Amino acid sequence: MALYSEKVMDHFKNPRNVGVIDNADGVGEVGNAKCGDIMKIYLKIENNIIEDVKFETFGCGSAIASSSMATEMIKGKSIFEAMELTNRAVAEALDGLPAAKLHCSVLAEEAIKKALKDYFDRNNIPYDKKQFPDCENCQHCH
Amino acid sequence: MQVYADNAATTKISAAALGAMMPCYEKFYGNPSSLHTVGQEAKEVLEDCRSRMAKLLGCDAREVYFTSGGSEADNQAIISAARLGERKGKKHIISTAFEHHAVLHTLNRLEKEGFEVTLLDVKENHNITARQVKEAIREDTCLVTVMYANNEIGSVLPIAEIGEICKEAGVPFHTDAVQAVGHIAIDVKAQNIDMLSLSAHKFHGPKGVGALYCRRGLALTNVIDGGAQERGKRAGTENLPGICGMVAALEEACAHLEENTAKVTALRDKLIAGLSQIPHCDLNGDRVNRLPGNVSFCFEGIEGEALLLYLDMEGVCASSGSACTSGSLDPSHVLLAIGRVHDVAHGSLRLSLCEYNTEEEIDHILTVVPQVVERLRNMSPVWRDLQSGKREYIL
Numbered sequence: 001m002a003l004y005s006e007k008v009m010d011h012f013k014n015p016r017n018v019g020v021i022d023n024a025d026g027v028g029e030v031g032n033a034k035c036g037d038i039m040k041i042y043l044k045i046e047n048n049i050i051e052d053v054k055f056e057t058f059g060c061g062s063a064i065a066s067s068s069m070a071t072e073m074i075k076g077k078s079i080f081e082a083m084e085l086t087n088r089a090v091a092e093a094l095d096g097l098p099a100a101k102l103h104c105s106v107l108a109e110e111a112i113k114k115a116l117k118d119y120f121d122r123n124n125i126p127y128d129k130k131q132f133p134d135c136e137n138c139q140h141c142h
Numbered sequence: 143m144q145v146y147a148d149n150a151a152t153t154k155i156s157a158a159a160l161g162a163m164m165p166c167y168e169k170f171y172g173n174p175s176s177l178h179t180v181g182q183e184a185k186e187v188l189e190d191c192r193s194r195m196a197k198l199l200g201c202d203a204r205e206v207y208f209t210s211g212g213s214e215a216d217n218q219a220i221i222s223a224a225r226l227g228e229r230k231g232k233k234h235i236i237s238t239a240f241e242h243h244a245v246l247h248t249l250n251r252l253e254k255e256g257f258e259v260t261l262l263d264v265k266e267n268h269n270i271t272a273r274q275v276k277e278a279i280r281e282d283t284c285l286v287t288v289m290y291a292n293n294e295i296g297s298v299l300p301i302a303e304i305g306e307i308c309k310e311a312g313v314p315f316h317t318d319a320v321q322a323v324g325h326i327a328i329d330v331k332a333q334n335i336d337m338l339s340l341s342a343h344k345f346h347g348p349k350g351v352g353a354l355y356c357r358r359g360l361a362l363t364n365v366i367d368g369g370a371q372e373r374g375k376r377a378g379t380e381n382l383p384g385i386c387g388m389v390a391a392l393e394e395a396c397a398h399l400e401e402n403t404a405k406v407t408a409l410r411d412k413l414i415a416g417l418s419q420i421p422h423c424d425l426n427g428d429r430v431n432r433l434p435g436n437v438s439f440c441f442e443g444i445e446g447e448a449l450l451l452y453l454d455m456e457g458v459c460a461s462s463g464s465a466c467t468s469g470s471l472d473p474s475h476v477l478l479a480i481g482r483v484h485d486v487a488h489g490s491l492r493l494s495l496c497e498y499n500t501e502e503e504i505d506h507i508l509t510v511v512p513q514v515v516e517r518l519r520n521m522s523p524v525w526r527d528l529q530s531g532k533r534e535y536i537l
Contacts, residue, residue: 012451018521033485033524036445036465036473040523056523060447060466064521101466 004061005095011065016072019054026122028114030133031107037063039111041071045119048079055111062094062101063108069093070108079116083131085109109133144457145503149344149435150293150321150494151461155387156346162390163348166383174380175371188380191389198392199338199355200329207354207362207372208385212320212341213244214365215354218376219316219337220248220287222356222363224257226314227284233257234283236275238299239479240264241289245318246475249287262288265481268295269428272303279311286315290322290338294463294476294492295427296436298326305334314360320344320352324395325403325434330355342388345395346496351384402497406434409495409504413437416508420515422528424537426480426490435495440482442537443525444489444518446473452517453491456510463490485524486536 004012021042031037037059044052053075055067070090074082087105091097097105110133120127146154166187172180174188189203196203209215220235227233237249239261249259260278262270275286286308291298301317308315316337319328323338324345330338337360341352356362368377395402414425414437426438441449446464453460463474465488472478473487482490493507519525527533 012448013455015521020526029523033488035471035484036488038523056521056526058443058522058524059445060464061451063445064448 003098004065005097007069007093007095008062008065008097011068011094012061015055015064015068017054017068017075018056020056021052021054024054024115026115026117026119028111028116028118030110030114031059033058036060037104037107039063039067039107041067041111041115043115043119045079050074050077050079050082059104059107060101062097062104065094066090066097066104066108067111070105070112074112079119082112082116085112143503143506144459145499145506146459147493147495147499147503147507148459148461149496150433150492152343152349153346153496154498155343155348156391156394158394159342159347159387159391163383163387166386170382174382175369184382188382188385191382191385194389194393195353198389198396200331201355202358204373205355205358207356207376208380209339209352209354209376210350210381211343211352212242212318212339215339215341215352216242216244216287216316216318217248218354218362218365219339219356220245220252220285221365222361223285223287223314223316223337224252224255225363226361227282228257230284232282232284234260234280236260236262236278236283236286236288238262238264238270238288240292240295240297240476241287242293242318242320245287245289264297264479267297267428268292268426268480269297269431270299272300272307275304276307276311279307279313283311283313286313288315288317290317290319290328291326291433292427292476293321294474295438295480296321296433296494297428298322298431298433300431301335302333308336309334321433324392325399327396327399330357336360342384342391345391347388347391348384351381351388353388398497403434405497406495406499409499409501410435410437412501413493413495413504413507416504417511420512422535422537423515424486426477426482433494437493437495439491440477440486440537441489441491441515442486442535443522443528444515446488446490448518449489449491449514452514453510456506456514458493458507458510461492461494463492464488483536 024042025045026043029040087109091105172184174185323340338355343349362375422442446462447466477487
């Protein structure tokens with residue numbers, strides 16, 4: 001199918017890191033069912049390293065592939081490196097997404113940042129709020 | 143196994159249709175407007191096709207206009223009725239909320255010109271009643287345009303009853319019969335239809351060709367200006383191979399209508415019964431008055447495009463009304479019109495069958511759809527929330 005790159009199809013057919021982490025150290029969920037995309041990221045963090053990451057996604061093929069790729073890109077990395085992940089990097093790693101699907105990679109970045117923010121909040125780690133998407137007031141889905 | 147179950151999108155061309163087209167490329171390649179022998183031979187073929195099409199629809203050959211397809215026929219029928227109406231000061235049009243975009247977008251255009259459009263509600267039984275039409279007709283109504291059968295959910299509308307009401311009220315009645323022609327017996331005179339649109343590729347004919355039936359006495363307005371083809375009402379050299387293929391396909395479809403209906407309906411009902419076993423799903427469309435080949439479901443907790451891609455990997459070609467397949471943030475207007483909420487409309491699946499499908503293919507679909515739905519639900523945070531009680535089931 002020419003709609004998506006081979007990389008996207010590979011991650012869609014065999015998504016990496018699907019599932020849930022019980023007692024996760026950080027959890028982030030973005031999107032809503034009304035607009036057809038929800039991503040949820042679970043993080044296991046030890047000594048500032050992302051030891052494990054899992055995702056659940058309700059969404060189209062590129063949403064599933066973007067979640068899968070994004071989790072692969074941050075697994076084993078430090079939380080500071082994970083903070084640097086951009087939607088563009090996710091889309092590039094997938095050998096590109098159709099223009100109408102770029103928001104899927106945005107959601108993946110936002111879900112990871114939201115999970116990291118959750119971790120910072122839980123552990124009283126100070127951070128700059130500007131680094132995080134304002135999901136509650138985002139117009140994407142409303 | 144490759145199973146083509148997207149016949150409402152388009153069909154495979156039949157051998158009869160393809161066979162009828164070839165002589166138009168090899169022998170009757172003349173321009174029907176030319177005066178010479180080669181042109182006049184083509185003209186004869188064209189007019190023979192027109193007579194045969196008229197016979198299949200139950201009208202006169204002079205009432206058949208060949209077009210590029212269903213969309214063009216819909217546009218022309220609606221614009222024509224609107225122009226006739228506004229000359230008499232009538233600028234009200236009745237239609238339904240689940241029409242094809244070829245109708246709805248044309249109506250939008252007329253609204254910008256000052257026409258008033260009433261879209262009948264389709265929530266009850268996912269259909270309309272003739273009574274709704276009767277109650278909506280006003281002094282200034284210049285057109286009732288109601289589809290014969292819905293392309294997404296398969297509901298078949300009470301066309302003959304609506305035709306009678308419109309005749310009594312003296313309001314022109316157009317029906318977009320793109321999904322019905324070749325699948326349901328149609329007689330435009332008996333059903334009091336004034337205008338009807340059809341498209342060849344929905345009944346095993348070629349793409350890019352269709353027809354508009356327009357009752358004598360109703361003046362058509364051109365939407366394509368130019369030469370004097372189609373009695374001056376539709377410019378452009380006639381697509382003779384397409385027209386020949388279309389008529390051959392429709393003759394074949396009408397000749398086998400009863401047996402095809404019996405066969406396809408049985409396959410459809412088996413598929414509906416099987417898919418209904420999947421928890422938290424619901425059938426879209428009228429359960430009784432339904433196209434023989436239409437199966438449309440919403441599955442809770444999943445998204446349609448991902449469903450289609452996994453099904454395609456299992457060899458099943460289907461379609462969906464999810465936002466990701468509609469090319470916008472909103473799911474199909476048809477699913478929203480019948481009252482499906484966004485969350486559920488995203489998880490829709492349409493399987494549209496034809497007489498080429500087999501029982502083995504239905505078995506294959508019934509094996510893979512539940513597996514794929516389960517796979518997607520297992521990775522869906524929505525499904526998890528539904529199961530844990532954090533979110534309430536809709537279906």
